[in-house]
Amino acid sequence: MGFIDSIKEQAKKDKKTIVLPESMDKRTYDAAEKILKEGIANIVIIGTPEEIAENGKGYDISGATIVDPFNDPNKQKYVDKFVELRAKKGMTPEAATEQMEKDYMYYACLMCKCGDADGVVSGACHSTGNTIRPALQLLKTKPGISSVSGFFLMEVPNCEFGEKGLFVFADCAVNTDFDSNKLAEIAALSAESFEAFVGAEAKVAMLSYSTMGSAKHDDVTKVADAVKIAHEKYPNIKLDGELQLDAALVSDVASLKAPNSEVAGHANTLVFPSLEAGNIGYKLVQRLAKANAYGPVLQGLSMPVNDLSRGCFADDIVGVVAMTAVQAQKMG
Ligand code: ACO
Numbered sequence: 001m002g003f004i005d006s007i008k009e010q011a012k013k014d015k016k017t018i019v020l021p022e023s024m025d026k027r028t029y030d031a032a033e034k035i036l037k038e039g040i041a042n043i044v045i046i047g048t049p050e051e052i053a054e055n056g057k058g059y060d061i062s063g064a065t066i067v068d069p070f071n072d073p074n075k076q077k078y079v080d081k082f083v084e085l086r087a088k089k090g091m092t093p094e095a096a097t098e099q100m101e102k103d104y105m106y107y108a109c110l111m112c113k114c115g116d117a118d119g120v121v122s123g124a125c126h127s128t129g130n131t132i133r134p135a136l137q138l139l140k141t142k143p144g145i146s147s148v149s150g151f152f153l154m155e156v157p158n159c160e161f162g163e164k165g166l167f168v169f170a171d172c173a174v175n176t177d178f179d180s181n182k183l184a185e186i187a188a189l190s191a192e193s194f195e196a197f198v199g200a201e202a203k204v205a206m207l208s209y210s211t212m213g214s215a216k217h218d219d220v221t222k223v224a225d226a227v228k229i230a231h232e233k234y235p236n237i238k239l240d241g242e243l244q245l246d247a248a249l250v251s252d253v254a255s256l257k258a259p260n261s262e263v264a265g266h267a268n269t270l271v272f273p274s275l276e277a278g279n280i281g282y283k284l285v286q287r288l289a290k291a292n293a294y295g296p297v298l299q300g301l302s303m304p305v306n307d308l309s310r311g312c313f314a315d316d317i318v319g320v321v322a323m324t325a326v327q328a329q330k331m332g
Helices: 003-013 026-038 049-055 075-085 093-102 104-113 128-138 180-198 218-233 245-249 251-257 275-288 314-331
Strands: 017-020 042-046 065-067 119-122 149-155 166-170 203-207 238-243 269-271 292-299 305-307
Touching: 003 149, 003 180, 003 292, 003 314, 017 026, 017 104, 017 314, 026 042, 026 049, 026 314, 042 104, 075 093, 075 104, 075 128, 093 104, 104 119, 104 128, 119 314, 128 292, 128 305, 149 180, 149 275, 166 180, 166 275, 180 203, 180 218, 180 238, 180 269, 180 292, 180 314, 203 218, 203 245, 218 238, 238 245, 245 251, 275 292, 292 305, 292 314, 305 314
Parallel strands: 017 042, 017 119, 042 065, 119 305, 166 269, 203 238, 203 269
Antiparallel strands: 149 166, 149 292
């Protein structure tokens, strides 16, 4: 069974309620029909009767719950919650109502916050920033976590590296700027994500263009310091660095460059030193190795909200909904 099929099976065992706020996009209905037919999750679509009638024509979404953001009996509860959460930012009931009617992603996050849904998947027709900002503002990080980051679960065909070709790559999507502390936290969250989705022990490589001090530069020091912080804060995680990519993955190279490392040569969780490296890295593997790239999946949020690529297909939405449902199961 491939990775995503095993995640769908996991999702079906304890069905969660996932909101799809992009009722303006036909792929939402295509995906919803498939999700409902396969029994992967309960689906809520946010949209007006006109939007649903126009864009959902021809799809069987009879099993979905439709929430009309202009005529929803629960709306006042969400407005009140929005005002309560953003009172310090000057949020008023009028502004909250306007924002929720204009941008359904806010509506979806408030449904989660009020316990009426377990997660959100969006981004087929919105940028990453616009998709995740409402979640950052309203759902916030899990206790003890300072920042949300984004990983891809990479499934590389015919690959002898990682966990039979499965890897977590992070941060590929969110943080444009991070110091050693943030990098150490991203490593810990990535290890947790790998273990939750793959069910095997994470071996985390903190990537650099240097291996164990072979080069000197502030960029290298940032990664080496993150390794020290991670070893102190998360002693149970198998993690090492700084490592070049070949030393992280290939045991022959590891035995030359990092002979005393437990992780080098066996890494399955790759933590990149910058967003540029992470984002370019996952796309290189996706395109050149024809890998499946599932994500970006957000880690560190208090409730699961996940982004889609604007070039996604309905089947990609189905896969991300299944992953979101599994994240919701793990969060209880
Ligand atoms: N973790 C937790 N909270 C955060 C984070 C974070 N990483 N970043 C921002 N926030 C919070 C802020 O504290 C703030 O909260 P507040 O309003 O309660 O004070 C809120 O989110 C908004 O923060 P801003 O600083 O105003 O940030 P902004 O909205 O400008 O941007 C964003 C945040 C959208 C995540 C930005 O960092 C971004 O655009 N990142 C890059 C996204 C991207 O383009 N990725 C590449 C493409 S993805 C792909 O290829 C698949």
